[in-house]
Amino acid sequence: MEFSCSCCKKVKPKEGFYKNKRQRSGYDTSRCKSCIKDRHAERSEGIKEYRSRYYRDNAEEKKAYARERRKRSRSDKFTVYLLEKEMYVGQTNNLSYRLKQHRASGKNVSKVVELGIYDTRREALDREAMYHRIGYKGKK
Numbered sequence: 234m235e236f237s238c239s240c241c242k243k244v245k246p247k248e249g250f251y252k253n254k255r256q257r258s259g260y261d262t263s264r265c266k267s268c269i270k271d272r273h274a275e276r277s278e279g280i281k282e283y284r285s286r287y288y289r290d291n292a293e294e295k296k297a298y299a300r301e302r303r304k305r306s307r308s309d310k311f312t313v314y315l316l317e318k319e320m321y322v323g324q325t326n327n328l329s330y331r332l333k334q335h336r337a338s339g340k341n342v343s344k345v346v347e348l349g350i351y352d353t354r355r356e357a358l359d360r361e362a363m364y365h366r367i368g369y370k371g372k373k
């Protein structure tokens with residue numbers, strides 16, 4: 234027995250089609266097995282494509298969100314701070330972000346002391362340099 238596939242129009246032996254009791258012929262001739270396989274492949278490609286696009290867009294969104302948070306947490310003052318466990322003195326206008334960076338680089342930030350808060354970065358840098366001169370570590 235042979236059927237013609239309504240999808241690819243090819244005439245194939247009945248083994249090329251899936252059985253379907255609801256069809257008069259006993260076979261689903263709307264799509265042969267290879268047409269069904271092709272359609273699955275197309276769909277899973279589509280799904281893969283959709284997923285990767287979703288992750289990509291999401292990554293952008295997350296980055297933008299982090300940027301925004303960073304901007305909002307930035308103050309217009311400059312803090313000179315000491316990481317007591319590290320004997321490290323630094324200055325920043327965004328202490329919480331700076332501490333996060335220190336934490337990520339493996340520094341011990343369990344004890345933070347604010348040494349001073351300044352209106353300009355110049356003053357903060359001067360103060361920081363003073364601490365570095367007397368032996369505290371810091372960004373060169």
Ligand SMILES: [Zn+2]
Pocket residue numbers: 238239240241242243264265266267268
């Ligand atoms: Zn077909």
